[in-house]
Amino acid sequence: MEAKAVEGDAFFIVTRGRSRKGFCRGCVGRVEGETPSGELLGLVYNGGRPKSRGIVRTENTCPLTRHQAQLLLFVTTPSKRLELLCNAPLFKAICDLSQDDVVVVKHKKGPQPGRVKNLMQIGRKESDDELHMLGFEVEFVDSDHTLSSKKPVPLPMFNAADIIRVVPSASVPLGLHWKNGQYGALNKKAVTRISSMPSAGPTGNPRHVKDGKEPRRARGPAAAALEVGSMVEVVSSSGVTVYGVVRWLGVPLRKTEEWAGIELDYEVTGCSDGKYGNQRYFTCKANTALFVPVTKCSPDSRFACSSMGPETRRSTDTPPVPSFDDSAEYAPPIPESEALSLLVGRMKGIQGHVNSCYLDATLFSLFSSSVTLDNIWQRPAEAEQPITCSLRSIVSCLRRQGFVPAESVTSFRKELGCNTFQTDEKDPEEFITVLFQKVLCIEPLLKLRSRGETSQGSYTFQIIVEKEQMGQVPTVQQLLDTSCLSSDLKFEEVPSCLMVQMPRFGNKYKMFNHIIPSTELDITDLLHNSPRECFVCGCLAQYECFHCLPDRKLQPGRIKQYCSVCNTQVHSHPSRQGHSPKALEVPADVPCDTPVPRHVMQLFAVLCIQTSHYVAYVKYGPDPNSWLFFDSMADRCGDDQSGYNIPEVQACSEIGIFLAQPEEELARASPSQAPELVRRLLCDSYMFLYQNPATPSSKPSHEE
Numbered sequence: 001m002e003a004k005a006v007e008g009d010a011f012f013i014v015t016r017g018r019s020r021k022g023f024c025r026g027c028v029g030r031v032e033g034e035t036p037s038g039e040l041l042g043l044v045y046n047g048g049r050p051k052s053r054g055i056v057r058t059e060n061t062c063p064l065t066r067h068q069a070q071l072l073l074f075v076t077t078p079s080k081r082l083e084l085l086c087n088a089p090l091f092k093a094i095c096d097l098s099q100d101d102v103v104v105v106k107h108k109k110g111p112q113p114g115r116v117k118n119l120m121q122i123g124r125k126e127s128d129d130e131l132h133m134l135g136f137e138v139e140f141v142d143s144d145h146t147l148s149s150k151k152p153v154p155l156p157m158f159n160a161a162d163i164i165r166v167v168p169s170a171s172v173p174l175g176l177h178w179k180n181g182q183y184g185a186l187n188k189k190a191v192t193r194i195s196s197m198p199s200a201g202p203t204g205n206p207r208h209v210k211d212g213k214e215p216r217r218a219r220g221p222a223a224a225a226l227e228v229g230s231m232v233e234v235v236s237s238s239g240v241t242v243y244g245v246v247r248w249l250g251v252p253l254r255k256t257e258e259w260a261g262i263e264l265d266y267e268v269t270g271c272s273d274g275k276y277g278n279q280r281y282f283t284c285k286a287n288t289a290l291f292v293p294v295t296k297c298s299p300d301s302r303f304a305c306s307s308m309g310p311e312t313r314r315s316t317d318t319p320p321v322p323s324f325d326d327s328a329e330y331a332p333p334i335p336e337s338e339a340l341s342l343l344v345g346r347m348k349g350i351q352g353h354v355n356s357c358y359l360d361a362t363l364f365s366l367f368s369s370s371v372t373l374d375n376i377w378q379r380p381a382e383a384e385q386p387i388t389c390s391l392r393s394i395v396s397c398l399r400r401q402g403f404v405p406a407e408s409v410t411s412f413r414k415e416l417g418c419n420t421f422q423t424d425e426k427d428p429e430e431f432i433t434v435l436f437q438k439v440l441c442i443e444p445l446l447k448l449r450s451r452g453e454t455s456q457g458s459y460t461f462q463i464i465v466e467k468e469q470m471g472q473v474p475t476v477q478q479l480l481d482t483s484c485l486s487s488d489l490k491f492e493e494v495p496s497c498l499m500v501q502m503p504r505f506g507n508k509y510k511m512f513n514h515i516i517p518s519t520e521l522d523i524t525d526l527l528h529n530s531p532r533e534c535f536v537c538g539c540l541a542q543y544e545c546f547h548c549l550p551d552r553k554l555q556p557g558r559i560k561q562y563c564s565v566c567n568t569q570v571h572s573h574p575s576r577q578g579h580s581p582k583a584l585e586v587p588a589d590v591p592c593d594t595p596v597p598r599h600v601m602q603l604f605a606v607l608c609i610q611t612s613h614y615v616a617y618v619k620y621g622p623d624p625n626s627w628l629f630f631d632s633m634a635d636r637c638g639d640d641q642s643g644y645n646i647p648e649v650q651a652c653s654e655i656g657i658f659l660a661q662p663e664e665e666l667a668r669a670s671p672s673q674a675p676e677l678v679r680r681l682l683c684d685s686y687m688f689l690y691q692n693p694a695t696p697s698s699k700p701s702h703e704e
């Protein structure tokens with residue numbers, strides 16, 4: 001199929017993107033041309049009638065055959081069309097329906113089995129631009145006899161989305177009820193039965209006759225469901241899975257078997273714009289056309305897995321085996337250069353299901369791009385428990401395919417042990433503690449020492465401050481400094497990963513309207529028994545003063561420590577005479593005048609909460625603008641019972657641009673005037689995740 005559809009026979013459905021003039025998600029249109037920048041000029045239908053013309057980006061559409069477009073047009077709601085489209089195997093089976101195929105349709109009495117009797121054309125075609133919609137006349141199967149009677153009443157008619165199951169054709173065709181003329185039940189709509197509907201013969205074939213074309217010859221099982229417009233995935237020789245839509249099928253020059261021309265979801269170096277060899281088979285954006293033998297293609301598992309309704313899940317005790325089980329071997333974190341192409345889009349990231357957002361957001365933050373946990377979490381695969389293997393396969397799937405279906409997370413939640421993890425709303429710190437302790441078997445990331453006491457372990461750090469101790473708009477650095485100093489806590493060593501919880505309780509209470517993210521966290525002055533610089537002169541500090549912390553004349557919010565000379569001087573000021581600076585335990589043999597090395601940790605993710613729902617911001621590389629926003633339940637396909645969540649990952653370089661401003665500017669910025677994703681980061685932050693750029697120091701707790 002050529003992209004420049006001169007013959008007017010290329011159709012599409014808008015699958016994603018913002019609503020634009022004339023187009024919205026679920027709109028069906030006909031391709032009328034292509035702009036030089038690769039956008040589609042299309043005619044949008046309302047029912048079978050052309051409604052308006054518009055432009056839509058090719059990558060936001062999915063190509064349809066005329067037959068598919070006609071079937072989808074009779075489905076009145078756009079969301080039902082997309083839902084059906086996402087269920088690729090079912091949609092494929094519906095497109096291939098033959099006379100007397102048994103189907104199960106939605107009915108007011110509940111699901112009803114019936115036989116497809118006729119394919120119906122709906123609408124009068126008054127101009128070439130009009131399109132007949134297609135529906136199915138279905139005869140219900142009676143419980144007493146095989147078929148319900150010979151009554152001459154019109155058979156009920158159903159659209160493609162009414163069909164919830166297709167049962168393979170019966171071996172013996174039964175009596176047909178071909179009729180002509182008007183279909184009474186539909187007001188004023190002209191309905192014609194078309195006799196081109198293939199009839200299933202005694203052996204149940206052929207099932208591939210369409211649009212008057214020759215039936216395709218039989219293919220291997222992997223390719224059985226392939227046709228132009230199918231959404232497929234291909235595993236490349238390097239093990240990476242790529243996704244796309246079949247644009248061409250056939251035998252290329254100098255080949256003997258059938259190949260598929262696939263338009264990929266994103267650019268891949270070495271791919272073409274639709275040419276293979278010197279021959280053009282279709283047209284698409286440069287570097288997005290991939291040609292492979294059809295046997296290498298399989299249906300896009302992201303849609304196949306996700307379209308399983310909860311009914312399917314409930315019917316078995318053990319969830320279905322995830323399709324990616326064999327890829328459970330180690331996959332490295334997604335490099336910065338590949339993160340956008342692999343992760344950005346709808347149906348990306350980790351698919352949410354029943355309050356799983358706390359877990360989806362945490363896993364995405366910790367594992368998508370960060371190397372931190374990989375450095376800590378190095379255990380031989382044979383020493384792992386089943387739950388560790390489940391986590392490893394979730395991580396591998398995320399890193400290889402950019403998408404983890406809800407089923408995998410659901411089974412992982414079951415393995416976490418406590419029932420409440422399966423269904424309840426939880427907070428990330430609860431999950432993190434279980435994850436690190438039970439699944440990863442890592443000893444506490446933080447070793448905290450309160451003065452005079454032995455150290456205690458922890459996985460996350462909860463900020464505890466009084467509101468009055470802080471300015472209106474604190475930074476994470478200020479909150480950490482103040483919290484450590486007022487609770488008299490020090491870190492025993494530089495942690496490999498520091499997860500700082502903001503002073504708020506879920507969605508019920510937050511101490512600050514907004515908090516400035518510190519992209520770097522300097523913990524030099526929070527380390528126990530480590531040399532520190534005098535705040536004033538830079539010499540080795542010997543005293544620390546908690547009361548100087550908020551001093552407006554002395555950079556409020558920063559920790560103050562002094563050499564003995566400066567300590568005396570600073571505290572000779574009348575306003576500071578009530579202070580009680582504490583002597584520091586200075587390690588022996590530290591030269592007094594060499595600069596103290598700084599220990600700086602880097603922000604790599606932020607978990608945010610808004611109306612009980614957790615989302616994540618992730619920094620996917622060293623570039624300051626390399627930020628992603630992830631929501632495991634960004635959208636929903638279908639209703640509460642049978643639908644599923646659509647996870648989405650967005651690039652949000654605006655975070656980097658915003659955070660690049662000087663701290664004083666940041667403190668003055670008004671969240672309500674910032675871009676929406678910046679506003680959410682400022683106002684909804686729940687936990688900031690920092691990593692140590694140097695070699696991590698934590699070790700597994702059970703060394704065998």
Ligand SMILES: [Zn+2]
Pocket residue numbers: 534535536537538539562563564565566567
């Ligand atoms: Zn000094």
Ligand SMILES: [Zn+2]
Pocket residue numbers: 545546547548571576579580581
């Ligand atoms: Zn002081």
